[in-house]
Amino acid sequence: MGLRELKRERTRRLISDKAFELFTDHGFGRTTVEQIAAAAEVGPSTLYRYFPTKETLVLEFVEDSLFGALDWFRAQPADADLPDALQALIERVLDEMDSNPDRVRTVYDLAGQTPSLSAHLADVIWRWRNELTIELTARLAGDSVEFTAALAAGTTMNIIEIVVQTWVDNPDGTQVKQLAQEAMGLLRGGGIPLPTSQ
């Protein structure tokens, strides 16, 4: 790796870290881009080259976790067992996020307080699900393929969201693996238990 790339990575990381510092201390809305740039000792112009929007600063980690795992999924052989592959996909996303629990928690905290952040988070999830749908459509054959693919992608994303949400809400992360297991079972068995109430 050349010196150029190294410095670029370093600057990028520095900006991101300082941004999280300021966001957690003073909130997303009360921190200006100029303050972040000043804290990272770069010009605002440079900051915008690395992070096109203020929201990207917060959501990049989640986006990378999701789409990184999706890239892995796309690289799987065409005849791979789909339930197996989807289960592994979910596990990869969760593992990736688990590598930086504080950041995930902070992202969800901030998103809960800031409409524009929750909007962009929802958008990331939306795009991810769409791309997974496309990939699944290509791997399926038979009747009403798009429909099945969309539902399967939606359920996969649902499971991830539910597990992460539960994990963020409960400080002790012991139940996560169990919850994930339970979710996998549902994905495989294919059933959402919706009992007639009463």
Add this chain to the structure above:
Amino acid sequence: MGLRELKRERTRRLISDKAFELFTDHGFGRTTVEQIAAAAEVGPSTLYRYFPTKETLVLEFVEDSLFGALDWFRAQPADADLPDALQALIERVLDEMDSNPDRVRTVYDLAGQTPSLSAHLADVIWRWRNELTIELTARLAGDSVEFTAALAAGTTMNIIEIVVQTWVDNPDGTQVKQLAQEAMGLLRGGGIPLPTSQ
């Protein structure tokens, strides 16, 4: 209804209509709020009182369709059959949107071209699903209720999204009812068919 409310409704409608006119003609990004205000012959200040953000101008109809139906769902008796109620909920959302097909199509067109719009659309959907999850949680009993509720709400929303998406993509809306039927079946049977691919 007093004269005051009447004029308010009229102004609101006028602004919304002019906004859609300009958006469809010149695109969302190329239309400024001031232009919309000028077209509706009101001050920008007034426009912002009715629509807090530019995106609201576009998404209000979808939001109303979704949350209007959700209000109905909440009003259902506590011992109502859940699959039945969810099916009716979906039908109500679809009927509501079907009352103004052009607008729905335009919303999806614009959202496809404008990141900030797709983000806010995703956010509306996200909030709706969360509220449905809360409502379902209250109506369910048993083990891992939140989990079941979240999955059921997610699937419900998925079905709506898929049907609307298909409906928007296909100009002739004849297959919609059929697709909705098929979706209902899945919701009831509780199974997402995910075959092992070859």
Add this chain to the structure above:
DNA sequence: AAGAATTTGGTAGTAACTACCATATGACTG
């Protein structure tokens, strides 16, 4: 060491949105 490519910081400008105030308009009371 010189030149090419890329990264950086700064300047100027646009447009969404907020806070605030004076004015105008519909609603209500004597």
Add this chain to the structure above:
DNA sequence: CAGTCATATGGTAGTTACTACCAAATTCTT
């Protein structure tokens, strides 16, 4: 009907995210 109150409106000034562009600095190549 006149007067008063409540509310809706339009305008002004300011903040801030973001874009386009240019000159200087830094890294890479030969």
